Structures are given as C-alpha cells and as structure tokens.
Amino acid sequence: MTSSGDTGPAPGPSTLARVRLLDRTVLSLGAVSFVADLSSELVYPIFPLFITVVLGAPVAVLGLIEGLAEATASLTRYPFGRWSDTSTKRKPFVLFGYGLSALGKLLLALALVWPVGLAARFVDRAGKGMRTAPRDALLAARVHDRDRGLAFGLHRSLDTLGAVLGPLVALLLLHVGMSYRWIFAVAVIPGVISVLVIVKYVREQAPQSSARARAGLRLPHSPAFRWLLVGSLIFAAGNSTNTFILLKASSVGFGYTGVILVYVLYNLTYAGGSLPFGSLSDRIGQFPVVIGGFVVFALVYAGFAAAKSAALVAVLFAAYGVYIAATEGTSKALISRAAPDQERASAMGFYDTAVGVATFVASTLGGVLWSTVGPWATFAYGAACAAAAAAVMLAARGVVARAGANGSRA
DSSP: OOOOSOOOOOOOSOHHHHHHTSOHHHHHHHHHHHHHHHHHHHHTTTHHHIIIIISOOOHHHHHHHHHHHHHHHHHTHHHHHHHHHHHTOOHHHHHHHHHHHHHHHHHHHHOSSHHHHHHHHHHHHHHHHHHHHHHHHHHHHTSOGGGHHHHHHHHHHHHHHHHHHHHHHHHHHHHTTOOHHHHHHHHHHHHHHHHHHHHHHOOOOOOSSOOOOOSSOOOOOOHHHHHHHHHHHHHHTTOOOTHHHHHHHHHTTOOHHHHHHHHHHHHHHHHHHHHHHHHHHHHHOHHHHHHHHHHHHHHHHHHHHHOOSHHHHHHHHHHHHHHHHHHHHHHHHHHHHHSOGGGHHHHHHHHHHHHHHHHHHHHHHHHHHHHHTOHHHHHHHHHHHHHHHHHHHHHHHHHHHHHTTTTOOO
C-alpha cells in the first residue's frame, strides 16, 4: 500500500465484477451509510420549518443551530480520528457515532422547545464527527490498494442513494398527513438499523503496523497528501453552502417541491457517478479525476452566476452532482493511500476538519457577496477558486510524480 493515487492504467475486470469481490465489511459499511443518510435526509428538508414554525424560534436561531451543528461535525473529526489512531480501534467510534446520530433524531421527535432541537442537532453532528475518519480508515484497511477508489466510490454512491430517497420519503409522508414529529420518529428506525448492521457485519482488524500513532499533530510525509490538502483548501475557500444554489433555484421560479426535486436530481447524479469515477481513479490515478471534478465545479458555478431560466438551473444541478461524484470518494482514496495505516484516521480527520473550516469561511463570505454585490458574485468567486485549485492540482501531479514512483509516499 504505497501508492498515493496517481497510478497508471491497470486494465482488469469490470467495475461490477470488482464490486462483487469486495470485502463484506466494505459492503456493510456502504449499507450502513445508505440507511443512515436516508434517516438524516428524512429530517433535513423539514427541520427548518419545525424549528421556526412548530417550536417558534426566529430565523436567527435557526442559523445559530445550523452553524453550531456543522461546526461540530467539522471540528470533531480530527480529534476523534486521532483518538482512533492512538487507541488502534475503529469499530467503537463507528458504532457509537452512528448511535449518537440515531439518538439525535429521537430527541428531535421529543423536542418541545428550540433548545432541545439545538441539543438534538448537536448530538447528531457530534456522531458524524466521531464516526467519519475512523470509518474511512476502517474501510481503507479492508480493501486492496488497487481497489481504494472503487471502494470509496461505492460507499459514496450508496450514501447518496440514501440522500435521494430521504427527501422523497419525507415528501410522501407529508403528503399523507404525517406530522413533523412522527416523521422524526420514523427517521429513528433506519438509524437503529445502521447500528445493528455495524454490530453484526462490520469486522475490524489490527493495524498492519504494531506502532501506535504519536501524540500531537503530525501530517503524513506524502507529497500527494500535502498537495491534495493545499488544492482542496483553495477549492473549499470558494465552495460555499448548498443553500446558495437552492436559493438560486428558488429565484428562477422553483417552488418548495421543485427545489427539493432539483436537489434530488443533484443527488441522483452524485450517486450514479461516484462508483464509475472511483473505479476510473484506480485505473488512471486519483489526481486526474479530482482535477476534472474541480473543472466541472468551476463551469457549473459560472453557469449559476449567469443562469436566468429554470431549465438551465436544473441542468446545472445535474452537472453539479458530477463534480462531487468525481472528488468526494476519490479524495478519500488518495488520502488512504498516502497515509500509513496507524495514522490514517488522523490524516482523514485532519483533512475533513481543515476543509470544513475553509468551507465555513466560504459560506460566510458567500453570504456577504450575495447581500452586498449580488448572487452572481458568490458563484463567480466560487468558480475562480475552483479554477485556481484545478491549476494547483495539475502542477501537483507533476511534483508528486517526480517525488517518487508515481506519487508514492515520501
């Protein structure tokens, strides 16, 4: 397991044939993410209305809750990843992380005042922060180096299929007259199922190296990891919250249902593209696929800046899913190849936390640009950052190749 992800072509069996050969734990973690994201996306579209209409909180409080929730999910990933490495355990973090998220849905169903809603979101997002890096490290440990992109692509695909079904199920339940509280209670069920699957089917193995991770912040020495981090931070500095593209959809004439449906369209493209792009990255390398994703993002955001018709915005939502399908799982595969086994969760957690902080800054700046200059400025700035990140990653590919054998750890 020494390559960083910029490997050469490797002809072999078809993508589906390779999927069938994956370890049962890898497949089980994909199933876990599917049902857990179904649970989360049942809640996400109606949570703002529940907080502001049912519990009577002002919109400013809603912003506070969501800001704290996302900050919690981002800032806790590195500490829990580091803890997982120093303890040499993965499964307990994954199990309790998904368990906390299920508990958060239950707390929402029982909430009578908005502070309980805040607590529920905090518990939910703390669970996400706890599980993400250890889960990714566990997944990487259970798959051969040549199939890393495939495994992470499959995981992203199944996760996003849950995100597709969740809002549709929520719309259906609302249509038949189910209350918000009962929808939250229904969301607990797939959350509990995810925990049961982990208990029964997910298996952990001892790290390949007997060395424990050292205390303190240490980044992998791999040039591939460091360049990916630099490029991703430049990209994240312009990658503001998806709320802005949803507002764009609303501004060109989409109603509440239409906004949800174009969001579902984005997730469908994301789900459909993740596995093929992950498999492709195993054959041609992670860097080219990530670069391509950044270029797509730049073009899509430039399109959002100029779009004035609902039809064009719908096309852009579909194309937007291509960007994240090409970059999300592929980046994780590259990091998993670049970091040693005993420090893999730390590397993944640090990457996620750093990118999460940069995205928070981007969202804040995007809101300022939207209000003071105009919506086009938010998208133009994002497009510029993505183009700059693609250029950095293109240069990085050559640097990594020169650093050692197709981007090996250095």
